[in-house]
Amino acid sequence: MAVLAWLLIPLFAAVGAAIWAGWASRDRTSGDVAELAGYARFRDAMERAGSGSDAVRN
Template sequence: MAALAWLIIPVVATLLAAAWGAWAARNRSTGDARSLAGFDRFREVMSESSSDPV
């Protein structure tokens, strides 16, 4: 029985490492498109307002 435990420990550790690796490498969306669109609108408004002489 002790030999079986010594065999199961590395197998379980390998499975946990594979699961963690898959989780760490997952594709995460950051939502940058919406933020960049807002920044483009901001730049457009700022360039329009800077062209008016005060």
């Protein structure tokens, strides 16, 4: 039974490595368009907020 355990350890490690490799190499570009559009809206809002006459001046 101990031999079986020693044979299963590398098998589980190989399966875990394959799962991790698949997860690490996934395509993550699908959400970039929405994130960039949100950042552009944020930048526009910050520019509008900073251009008001009630801005704090030293």
